Amino acid sequence: MSLKPTDPALYVKNADPRLIVADMDGTLLDDSGEVPEELWELLDVMKARGIAFAPASGRQYFRLEHMFHDASDGMPFICENGAFVVRDGVEVSSCSLPREAVVRSVHAVRNSTSDAAVVIAGKKMGYFDRTEPQFGAEVHKYYRRSALVEEILDYDDDVNKVAIYTFGDARAGLYHDLEGQLDGCSVVVSAPHWVDVMHPEANKGTAVRALQRELGVTREQTVGFGDYFNDAEMLEASGMSFAMANAAEGLAQGARFIAPSNSEQGVITVLRNLLGL
Structure with a gap:
């Protein structure tokens, strides 16, 4: 109550x-x-x-x-x-996310119908590979240490999560695109435009x-x-x-x-x- x-x-x-x-x-x-x-x-x-x-x-x-x-x-x-x-x-x-789960997550986003950008959230910094101003502002909001990279999977870090920013509605769009595709991971809507892929215990x-x-x-x-x-x-x-x-x-x-x-x-x-x- x-x-x-x-x-x-x-x-x-x-x-x-x-x-x-x-x-x-x-x-x-x-x-x-x-x-x-x-x-x-x-x-x-x-x-x-x-x-x-x-x-x-x-x-x-x-x-x-x-x-x-x-x-x-x-x-x-x-x-x-x-x-x-x-x-x-x-x-x-x-609760670090294994590399194979990170790779699967990135490929799932690339194959989804949603327009989405990825941040690989490592313990040392966040790694991203898109430069749209709207996305950049969101990266700055959440990450003080971040790096723009050519290939997002070329990282050397322990990964806390894969944070995915969608330019549409996260719950109605991207979340459903990823649902059921990432066995062994926790897929969570963390904000109206963000979906996080995490270790299942995180x-x-x-x-x-x-x-x-x-x-x-x-x-x-x-x-x-x-x-x-x-x-x-x-x-x-x-x-x-x-x-x-x-x-x-x-x-x-x-x-x-x-x-x-x-x-x-x-x-x-x-x-x-x-x-x-």
Whole structure:
């Protein structure tokens, strides 16, 4: 049952948050794609109280670390939709995609009917081979370290995922083109124009559980915020799970609570209540 976001008593009573995990686009970030200014003060409070805050995103580690640079000391990062988890520059967990799966994914995209561009998301950088401005802007948004290459399969790196940008609707087009073609891989719609091909064990929920073990935190002490289909496992792994009011249809069914939308700074509102501020 969805609970009203305007009544903190529903989720504050007996709460003991030790780990906060928050998706970025459509969840923590505002409608301009910026981190709310109010978060920086809350990060200081959480750090003083021994509460870990982990951004959870499809973004590359280097992009996330740059976004939170001034507060990144001790901060864990759930990167590449859970395929790579890093804390203080040290890998906590990873689920690399085998080369044969990468090759199959690239060939499947090339043979699909959708107009799509590929980023091979390695641990060292993202590799891409198309130069359309629209696609380039998306690459820059998610990858701080990237390289334009002649042949995208000529990489020397461990691969977190194959990220595929479609110029059309990801769920209605490219996802269906790839569905059933990539046995042994997880194919996930991660944004309206993005589909990720990942190791079958890689998702944000797996990443959260790895962090819980690393930090000695229980599911009941974990707070999760998300708005899209790739956040479902993360919400399930969080005892206090919040779907945003602007979440994709159906996501709220798997969450305990509803937070105000990202445009209303719903994550900030909930955190202030949880922290008693």
